[in-house]
Amino acid sequence: MTSIVESQVPALHVSGLGFHAGGVQILADVDIDVPRGAFVGIIGPNGAGKTTFLNLLSGLLIPSAGAIELEGRNLAGTAPSQRSQFGLGRTFQTSSIFGALSVFENARLSAQARFGGSAKFWRRPRPLDEASVAARDALTMVGLAEMAERPSGALSHGDKRKLELAILVAAEAKILLLDEPMAGVNSEDVPMLTELIGRLHGEGRTVLMVEHHMAVVVGLADTITVFDSGRLLAMGDPQTVIANVDVQRAYLGQPL
Numbered sequence: 001m002t003s004i005v006e007s008q009v010p011a012l013h014v015s016g017l018g019f020h021a022g023g024v025q026i027l028a029d030v031d032i033d034v035p036r037g038a039f040v041g042i043i044g045p046n047g048a049g050k051t052t053f054l055n056l057l058s059g060l061l062i063p064s065a066g067a068i069e070l071e072g073r074n075l076a077g078t079a080p081s082q083r084s085q086f087g088l089g090r091t092f093q094t095s096s097i098f099g100a101l102s103v104f105e106n107a108r109l110s111a112q113a114r115f116g117g118s119a120k121f122w123r124r125p126r127p128l129d130e131a132s133v134a135a136r137d138a139l140t141m142v143g144l145a146e147m148a149e150r151p152s153g154a155l156s157h158g159d160k161r162k163l164e165l166a167i168l169v170a171a172e173a174k175i176l177l178l179d180e181p182m183a184g185v186n187s188e189d190v191p192m193l194t195e196l197i198g199r200l201h202g203e204g205r206t207v208l209m210v211e212h213h214m215a216v217v218v219g220l221a222d223t224i225t226v227f228d229s230g231r232l233l234a235m236g237d238p239q240t241v242i243a244n245v246d247v248q249r250a251y252l253g254q255p256l
């Protein structure tokens, strides 16, 4: 049984997070608690530091200040691959699938990496066929089962985005970091992808999603955080944040 104390541990606890590069402060003083099962939308003007924030969470960048805890575990010094073993899954602003591999192989590699990729002797490697089952289940979940044998490079942008989500499902990611999942997607595919991301969240996953498409953010997120010039400008429920005068000012010249 999960104790009350354990269930109150947030999925992510970020305190005093900062990052500078070449003497330039890119991100400063970011404090966020993300409860388990939350859906946090991250918005902000171009260059505000949103992707940098996700890079710090996933371990692609090393913070200059502050700390990140994943379900109570301090992530300092842990590599991106370890973080994904802990349940953190990441998609990128531009597609990151292996275009030469089939849709199925992309999903299976992800399932295999989660268990078979571990060098830890006490963890039983996931057999290939078990990884295959996990991969097929993930493809079915996102609606790509029929396309399993196609080269993934030949998929439409919308289907590539679906495959990226299937890769996270196959990896059994519990906390999804999505960087602009609607970028490059045809407008007809936006409702389908929105519904899919909502379903992944509805199954109990925690989601942090950077997205410029405001209707999508407002439709999915229970909390919106706004980054501006490397700082957290506002955080709260969608309606309150959108009505915030500082937020509107930060977006001057850009559609909110």
Ligand SMILES: Nc1ncnc2c1ncn2[C@@H]1O[C@H](COP(=O)(O)OP(=O)(O)OP(=O)(O)O)[C@@H](O)[C@H]1O
Binding pocket: 021, 022, 026, 044, 045, 046, 047, 048, 049, 050, 051, 052, 053, 093
């Ligand atoms: N490693 C780095 N070294 C130097 N500058 C960087 C580095 N990473 C990011 N930057 C700069 O930091 C700022 C924030 O970039 P970031 O990509 O996080 O913004 P963003 O909010 O994701 O923007 P967009 O909406 O355009 O994707 C930008 O000015 C960028 O040029």
Ligand SMILES: [Mg+2]
Binding pocket: 050, 051, 052, 093
């Ligand atoms: Mg970005």
